Amino acid sequence: MVAAPAAPVTGSAAWLADLAGAPLPVRRQEDWRFTDLAPLHTVAPQLWSGSDPFAGVVLPDGVTPLQPSETLALQEQVLQATGSAAAWPVLLNQGAAPRCLALRVSGAAGPLQLDVAAGAAPGLRAVQVLLLLDDGASLELLLHPSSSGANATSLLAAAQLGRDARLQLGVLAPGDPRACLLAHLVVSQQAGSHLQLTTATAGWALSRLEPRIVQREGAAHTRLRALQLVNGQEIADTHSLVRFEGPDGELDQLHKVVADGAGRSVFNGAVQVPQPAQQTNAAQLSRSLLLSERARVDTKPELEIVADDVKCAHGATVSRLQQNELFYLQSRGIGADQAARLLLRGYCEEVLRELPAAAALNPLQLLLRERP
Amino acid sequence: MIRPDAPVLLEIRDLQAAVEDQPILKGVNLTIRAGEIHAVMGRNGSGKSTLSKVLAGHPAYSVTGGNVHYRGDNLLELEPEQRSRIGLFLGFQYPVEIPGVSNLEFLRVATNARRIERGEEELDTFAFEDLVRERLKVVQMDPAFLDRSVNEGFSGGEKKRNEILQMALLEPLVAILDETDSGLDIDALRIVADGVNQLAGPDNATLLITHYQRLLDLITPDFVHVMAAGRILRTGGKELALELERTGYDWVDQELARLERAPAEVA
Numbered sequence: 001m002v003a004a005p006a007a008p009v010t011g012s013a014a015w016l017a018d019l020a021g022a023p024l025p026v027r028r029q030e031d032w033r034f035t036d037l038a039p040l041h042t043v044a045p046q047l048w049s050g051s052d053p054f055a056g057v058v059l060p061d062g063v064t065p066l067q068p069s070e071t072l073a074l075q076e077q078v079l080q081a082t083g084s085a086a087a088w089p090v091l092l093n094q095g096a097a098p099r100c101l102a103l104r105v106s107g108a109a110g111p112l113q114l115d116v117a118a119g120a121a122p123g124l125r126a127v128q129v130l131l132l133l134d135d136g137a138s139l140e141l142l143l144h145p146s147s148s149g150a151n152a153t154s155l156l157a158a159a160q161l162g163r164d165a166r167l168q169l170g171v172l173a174p175g176d177p178r179a180c181l182l183a184h185l186v187v188s189q190q191a192g193s194h195l196q197l198t199t200a201t202a203g204w205a206l207s208r209l210e211p212r213i214v215q216r217e218g219a220a221h222t223r224l225r226a227l228q229l230v231n232g233q234e235i236a237d238t239h240s241l242v243r244f245e246g247p248d249g250e251l252d253q254l255h256k257v258v259a260d261g262a263g264r265s266v267f268n269g270a271v272q273v274p275q276p277a278q279q280t281n282a283a284q285l286s287r288s289l290l291l292s293e294r295a296r297v298d299t300k301p302e303l304e305i306v307a308d309d310v311k312c313a314h315g316a317t318v319s320r321l322q323q324n325e326l327f328y329l330q331s332r333g334i335g336a337d338q339a340a341r342l343l344l345r346g347y348c349e350e351v352l353r354e355l356p357a358a359a360a361l362n363p364l365q366l367l368l369r370e371r372p
Numbered sequence: 373m374i375r376p377d378a379p380v381l382l383e384i385r386d387l388q389a390a391v392e393d394q395p396i397l398k399g400v401n402l403t404i405r406a407g408e409i410h411a412v413m414g415r416n417g418s419g420k421s422t423l424s425k426v427l428a429g430h431p432a433y434s435v436t437g438g439n440v441h442y443r444g445d446n447l448l449e450l451e452p453e454q455r456s457r458i459g460l461f462l463g464f465q466y467p468v469e470i471p472g473v474s475n476l477e478f479l480r481v482a483t484n485a486r487r488i489e490r491g492e493e494e495l496d497t498f499a500f501e502d503l504v505r506e507r508l509k510v511v512q513m514d515p516a517f518l519d520r521s522v523n524e525g526f527s528g529g530e531k532k533r534n535e536i537l538q539m540a541l542l543e544p545l546v547a548i549l550d551e552t553d554s555g556l557d558i559d560a561l562r563i564v565a566d567g568v569n570q571l572a573g574p575d576n577a578t579l580l581i582t583h584y585q586r587l588l589d590l591i592t593p594d595f596v597h598v599m600a601a602g603r604i605l606r607t608g609g610k611e612l613a614l615e616l617e618r619t620g621y622d623w624v625d626q627e628l629a630r631l632e633r634a635p636a637e638v639a
Contacts, residue, residue: 323431328468331428332478332538333456333485342481346472346521 013037015045016124019095025088034266034298035237039180039205043152047097048125053116054101062109063139066102066132074102074130078158081188082212082241089182089210093156096126105133105165111140111357118179120149129157133165133193140356142170146366147179147204155183161193161220168196168356174366175204177232185211191219191246198354201236202229202367211240218246218277224253227351229367230263230295237266244277251282256351258344259288259295269314270302277307286316289347373407373574374594380405381443381546381577382427388437388602389426396422398602399438404546404577411580411588411613414599415621420581421465423599424550428462429455442546456482457489461544465551467531470522475534478522479504483541507540511567529560536567547571548579553587565590585617600624 017023024040025032059065066074079085101114116127133139145153161167173181181204187195201207213222228236242251257265265288273280288297301314321343329339345364352363382404389397396419404410414420426433427440429452440447442460450458470478483503484494495503508515511533523531532552539547549568553561568591572578580591588596588610596612597604598621605627606612 324468325470327430327452328464328470329478329482330452331456331462331464332482333453333489333542334478334481335453335485336451338481339453342473342478343470346470349472 012045013041016040016092019124020088020091021095022088022091031239031268034264035206035208036235037206039235040152042150042178043124043180044122044150046123048118048121048123048151050121050125052099053127054099054114057101057114059103060109060112062107062137063103063105063112066104066130070104070132071100071102071130074132074160075128075158078130078160078186078188081216082186082214084184084186084212087184087210089154089184089208090156092182093126093128093154093184096124096154098126098128098154098156100128100130102128102130103132105131105137105139107136108138110138111142113142113144113357113360116143116145116153116155118145118147118149118151118153120151122149122151124152124154126154127156129155131157131159131167133159133161133167135162136164137162138166140168142172142355142357144361145171145173145181145183147176147181149176150178152180152182155181157183157185159187161187161189161195163190164192165190166194169198170355170357171199171201171209172355172361172363172366173199173201173204173207175202175207177203177205177234179204181207183207183209185209187213189213189215189220189222191217194221196223196225196354196356198225198351198356199238200227200352200355200363200367203231203234204236205234207236209238209240211238213242215242215244215246215249218244218249218280221250222252224251224255225351225354226255227258227348228256228265229258229260229348230265231261233262235264235266239268239270241270241272242282243272243274244280244282245274246276247278247280249277249280249282251280251284253282253284254351255284255286255299256347257286257288257297257299258291258347259297260291262292262294264295265297267299268302269300271304271312271314273303273305273307273310273312275306278309280307280310280312282310282312284314288316288318289344290318290320375405375407378405378407378574379443383441384438385440386438387423387426387435387440389422389433389435391422391433395436396433396602397426400602400604402597402604404579406545406577407574408595409572409578409580409591409593410595410597411582411593412597412599412604413582413613413616415624418599419602420599421550424462424548424579424581427548428452428460453485456542457485459486459543459545461539461542461547463532463535463539463547463549463552465554467523467535469524469526471524473522475520475522476501476504476518479518479538479541482538486542504541507537510540510570511536512563513537528555529557532556532560532564533567536564536571540567540571545576546579547576548581550581551583552580553582553584561586562590585613588613598624600628
């Protein structure tokens with residue numbers, strides 16, 4: 001473990017490289033080509049030392065803590081299965097003394113909400129959530145990282161889904177224009193399992209989400225929904241990867257973006273369908289709404305298909321608010337500004353309404369907090 | 373109902389309009405008084421739908437000449453939302469689907485915008501639910517459609533019923549219904565026409581834009597106007613629509629040809 005220097009040194013991220021045991025990614029690397037890590041350099045070089053965010057968590061019926069030995073094994077297995085062991089955000093998380101919540105789920109459990117509020121505290125905080133879903137188990141879990149200051153949150157969520165297990169995992173992450181979020185979300189699915197991963201981010205100087213899903217035997221269902229909002233000088237980057245290692249797997253992926261101000265959005269959606277993954281049925285759609293001349297959207301599907309008997313659809317649209325939709329609302333007495341807000345809300349709700357266990361929250365209000 | 377002394381609601385004078393520099397309307401004249409039902413008929417491309425969109429303020433159309441007064445005020449200088457608030461309604465030929473926006477919420481915001489303009493109190497969620505449930509009866513609409521997104525996944529008939537429901541909530545003084553009969557089966561057509569008839573009264577007026585007599589069998593117009601090449605070519609009573617049904621539009625071509633020749637003859 002690296003001792004945090006006493007005085008904050010801005011403009012250097014060497015301490016992060018030390019924590020990770022590996023140099024920071026650079027833009028020469030294809031996976032980081034569009035993603036400027038400069039906001040990370042302004043984070044005060046210290047590990048956050050506040051209270052354990054998981055200390056007061058009440059576990060619902062059917063959910064029990066894992067033993068430390070099981071925890072390590074689970075993390076290793078899932079990271080291996082998803083090829084994530086060497087990913088820089090994972091290395092950073094592991095090196096930054098993460099608070100860890102590791103759970104076994106048996107039968108139908110949930111819902112559960114885990115808040116990871118960085119508040120205004122300086123420095124880096126790392127958290128891990130590890131889930132082992134037994135065969136046939138089900139869980140609804142909402143991870144709710146947030147920030148209101150100059151700090152960084154490193155989140156590693158890893159789940160292993162047994163046969164016919166069902167996981168609805170949500171990440172609702174309202175940030176701060178001085179804060180960074182690095183989230184690596186890995187799920188290993190067995191046959192018959194069902195994963196719905198819904199992510200929503202807004203307001204971070206830099207957010208990087210890396211969902212990596214592997215269907216170990218195929219024949220599982222993966223549903224991905226994502227919404228990322230950027231404004232001001234913010235950068236939001238999602239690099240997703242779904243790999244089918246057996247036949248009859250299904251993927252339904254929708255990635256939505258709203259880019260305003262001089263915000264920058266990056267989406268790279270990798271889908272890997274090797275030879276054994278016959279009869280895979282995958283669909284990926286990327287939809288981006290550009291609200292400003294200065295905003296920028298980079299979106300790229302990355303399909304690697306070797307199996308020959310598969311369906312893999314992908315599409316991308318980048319547009320402004322639709323004139324005919326605006327006019328329709330205006331022709332009903334709704335002013336242009338309110339009409340635009342309604343349309344924007346509708347656009348976001350398509351994803352937000354799929355967030356699990358968020359009944360007590362107003363996700364859109366949280367995401368648009370303090371935004372112009 | 374024709375009453376020569378009824379107040380003029382809409383006065384269109386020599387209206388000319390273009391889309392992308394292509395002239396579509398070439399001098400439309402039309403006066404609509406309270407209590408009247410007008411029908412505008414004509415072939416595709418005659419300018420019927422353009423007329424409705426220009427009146428509602430669609431941004432893709434630019435007015436290049438003439439004027440329109442609504443109850444004495446210059447309509448053309450108002451934003452589309454303001455035209456709606458003061459009582460002009462356009463029933464769309466193709467109602468727009470808006471995913472993610474709840475139909476109920478949309479109807480409430482629209483209704484309140486009109487109520488505020490009329491100096492009435494805004495309705496909260498509960499009061500509005502009561503109102504909307506009562507107005508649903510006008511078009512025999514299933515309340516389940518309130519919980520869906522605006523027009524999303526609605527059939528053609530459901531969309532048109534939703535338009536008339538909006539009309540029932542907004543209580544416009546001038547309702548322009550652009551091919552409200554298109555895409556309706558005979559039952560849906562009857563329900564929609566019945567709704568329009570219920571809402572028509574001595575203080576408001578309706579402008580029906582249609583291709584077919586079958587709508588006019590159910591809603592009896594006081595005036596029928598035939599549009600061609602961006603103008604109203606002929607105006608008559610309901611019998612004009614019946615004549616069109618019998619004889620078609622061939623006479624229109626002859627009359628247009630005569631009009632084209634006319635300036636040359638004068639010269």
